Amino acid sequence: MSRDRGPRRPRRLGRSALTAASVTVLSVTASGCVVVHGEREILPGATKTEAARALKDFTTAYNEANGANDPSLDADRVTGALGDIDGAKLKAGDKNQPGGNPNYVPLKLTDTDFTIPEKAGWPRWFVSDSKANKGRGQDRWLLVFTRGSADAVWKVSYLTIIPAEDVPEFKKDKDGWAEPVTATAADLAVSPNRLPQDYATYLKDGGDIFAPGTHTTKWRSDRTENASRPGLAQQYIDEPLTSGDYAPVGLRTTDGGALVFFTTRHYQKQTAAQGVPINVTNADVKALMTGEPKQSLTLESISNQAVLDPPKGAANQQVEFLSRIQGLTAAKGE
Numbered sequence: 001m002s003r004d005r006g007p008r009r010p011r012r013l014g015r016s017a018l019t020a021a022s023v024t025v026l027s028v029t030a031s032g033c034v035v036v037h038g039e040r041e042i043l044p045g046a047t048k049t050e051a052a053r054a055l056k057d058f059t060t061a062y063n064e065a066n067g068a069n070d071p072s073l074d075a076d077r078v079t080g081a082l083g084d085i086d087g088a089k090l091k092a093g094d095k096n097q098p099g100g101n102p103n104y105v106p107l108k109l110t111d112t113d114f115t116i117p118e119k120a121g122w123p124r125w126f127v128s129d130s131k132a133n134k135g136r137g138q139d140r141w142l143l144v145f146t147r148g149s150a151d152a153v154w155k156v157s158y159l160t161i162i163p164a165e166d167v168p169e170f171k172k173d174k175d176g177w178a179e180p181v182t183a184t185a186a187d188l189a190v191s192p193n194r195l196p197q198d199y200a201t202y203l204k205d206g207g208d209i210f211a212p213g214t215h216t217t218k219w220r221s222d223r224t225e226n227a228s229r230p231g232l233a234q235q236y237i238d239e240p241l242t243s244g245d246y247a248p249v250g251l252r253t254t255d256g257g258a259l260v261f262f263t264t265r266h267y268q269k270q271t272a273a274q275g276v277p278i279n280v281t282n283a284d285v286k287a288l289m290t291g292e293p294k295q296s297l298t299l300e301s302i303s304n305q306a307v308l309d310p311p312k313g314a315a316n317q318q319v320e321f322l323s324r325i326q327g328l329t330a331a332k333g334e
Contacts, residue, residue: 196240
C-alpha cells in the first residue's frame, strides 16, 4: 500500500453521534396498508444501528472466509471491486493452502464513525471509518457499504486505507446526515462518472487531470521503464468500470469538493522473444493461471481508487489520490 501527500485539507469532524432513526415518509393505501416511498423520498441510507450491524456482519463473514480460504463464506457480504479482489485472493489461497490459513489473524475494526448520506431511490450506501488491528496504527479503514433494495443484504464494494489525518471533513446537515454527490455533478473539477475513463486515458496518454504521485506520474514512469527488457516486451490496457456496484460513489466535503471512490480494470501482457522462457514464480499467479505461458502471460487486475475531487473554481483543479488498492484477479498463459 502506498499513499501520496497532498495539500493540507480540513481536519476531520469529531466523533459526534448520528441520529439513530431515519425519517420515513408513509402513506396509507385504500386497503389500509402502509407503504414506504423509498424510491421517491430523500432518506438516510441507513440508521446508525443498521450500519453497525452491517459492519459486524461483514467482519464476521470476512474473517470466516479468510481463515478458511473459502470465498463462498463472504460472497454475500462483498461486491464490486472488493468482491473481485477478495474472491481472487481467497481462490488463490485455497490452492496454495488447502484447508485454510492457520496463521490468519482475524480483522478487528474499532473506533468506528459512520458517514451516512441522504438520497432518494436505490441503491443506497454509506461509509464506515474504523481503526484496524492490521497495518499501521495511524491508518483508518474506510468501507463503502451498498445495497440495491430494502430486502437486500448490505455488501462492501470499496475498501480504502489512508492515514487518519488524510480523511477529509464531510459536509453534514443539522441532523448529521451527509450529502452524496451525483455521478454527473458539474460543480466538481471532474464529474464522478468521468473519473474511471479519465484515469484509464491518463495511464495511457498522460495529462494534467490528476496530481503527480505514486498512482499517477510514478506508475506511468514505472510502466515506461519496464515496457521493454531484453527478450521480453510488456503491454498495458486499462479499462473503466462504471456500472452496478462498480459505479463511482462520492461524499461532499466541507470545502465544496468530494471524496470519490471508483474502479478500473488493468491488463499487463508480457510477450517473450523466441526461445526466451517466461518464468512464473509468484504462487498467486500460478494459482490463478489458465493455460501455459509458452510465449506470453497476461495478468488481469482490479483496482479501486479513493480520490479528492476539488470544486470548480478552486485554485488547484487536479484530482488527488488518497489511496489505491489493486488485486490480481486472473492470469492467462499462451
